[in-house]
Amino acid sequence: MTVKNSNKxxxxxxxxxxxxxxxxxxxxxxxxxxxxxxxxAELLDDLSKKIIKDYGVKVYCMQLDVRIKEDVEIxxxxxxxxxxxxxVLVNNAGLAVGLGTxxxxxxxxxxxxxxxxxxxxxxxxxxxxxxxxxxxxxHIVNIxxxxxxxxxxxxxxxxxxxxxxxxxxxxxxxxxxxHGIKVSLIEPGAVETEFSIVRFKGDKERADNVYKGFSPLxxxxxxxxxxxxxxxxxxxxxxxxxxxxxxxxxxxxxxxKL
Ligand code: NDP
Ligand code: 8X3
Numbered sequence: 001m002t003v004k005n006s007n008k009x010x011x012x013x014x015x016x017x018x019x020x021x022x023x024x025x026x027x028x029x030x031x032x033x034x035x036x037x038x039x040x041a042e043l044l045d046d047l048s049k050k051i052i053k054d055y056g057v058k059v060y061c062m063q064l065d066v067r068i069k070e071d072v073e074i075x076x077x078x079x080x081x082x083x084x085x086x087x088v089l090v091n092n093a094g095l096a097v098g099l100g101t102x103x104x105x106x107x108x109x110x111x112x113x114x115x116x117x118x119x120x121x122x123x124x125x126x127x128x129x130x131x132x133x134x135x136x137x138x139h140i141v142n143i144x145x146x147x148x149x150x151x152x153x154x155x156x157x158x159x160x161x162x163x164x165x166x167x168x169x170x171x172x173x174x175x176x177x178x179h180g181i182k183v184s185l186i187e188p189g190a191v192e193t194e195f196s197i198v199r200f201k202g203d204k205e206r207a208d209n210v211y212k213g214f215s216p217l218x219x220x221x222x223x224x225x226x227x228x229x230x231x232x233x234x235x236x237x238x239x240x241x242x243x244x245x246x247x248x249x250x251x252x253x254x255x256x257k258l
Contacts, residue, residue, distance in 0.1 A: 066120030
């Protein structure tokens with residue numbers, strides 16, 4: 001598939017739901033061609049069809065589990081020269097699994113979070129950064145969390161993965177500054193997506209309770225922020241942006257009217 005030169009390209013990991021999907025739609029509306037990734041191929045296909053129909057941009061669907069290092073490398077290295085002209089990479093794929101003490105923790109849950117949120121982000125970045133360096137331009141936006149700034153009870157490992165995303169983002173910025181490539185971190189507070197359903201392993205009632213009694217952020221709010229950060233003049237970079245619902249004063253203090 002040939003990409004029109006006039007369109008910029010944004011690659012978004014975890015675009016099948018929530019923040020990633022909203023970000024894909026936001027960039028498509030701004031006339032970006034898109035590389036969208038996620039494990040659920042059918043959802044990628046549905047999103048791709050909607051974007052092509054509504055916005056007329058090109059979409060490259062990449063069914064990808066970011067935890068599988070070899071697959072990340074193979075799939076990104078086979079981009080055509082046109083698709084290698086990546087302007088924006090949004091490292092969004094991520095999840096929390098479980099909420100509990102370390103002493104009673106499910107080690108499989110920890111591994112899913114560490115492998116996705118930290119190692120997956122690194123694998124994708126490792127494959128895309130040389131492409132951006134060769135191009136001489138690019139912008140990487142990592143999706144961290146308020147949980148990377150503040151550890152809350154039972155959040156331990158998830159909070160640790162997001163603190164790691166913060167540190168890795170700072171490291172990337174140091175590595176890439178000489179190449180003129182921007183690196184930003186967006187740290188959302190409570191956003192109502194599939195996040196809590198995944199965290200509570202399909203327990204929808206428990207997930208819904210997280211967002212009861214206040215107005216959480218919508219995925220679209222974060223997508224708008226990602227797009228804003230990416231639409232600033234070449235000489236301006238936003239390093240870090242913490243975005244919370246008005247009712248959220250900290251990771252643990254949410255004013256609920258129940
Ligand atoms: P969702 O569960 O709605 O979306 C998560 C996305 O990540 C899905 O598209 C999912 O796709 C993808 N994903 C998960 N695991 C993998 C994997 N191994 N390989 C590839 N893709 C994967 O949650 P959100 O949109 O809320 O989460 C997006 C990001 O925002 C995460 O990094 C999360 O930690 C962060 N965040 C969320 C907050 C919230 O309150 N919702 C607050 C702060 C940060 P698929 O299942 O198809 O693979
Ligand atoms: C998601 C927000 O507070 O549930 O990162 O960790 S929180």
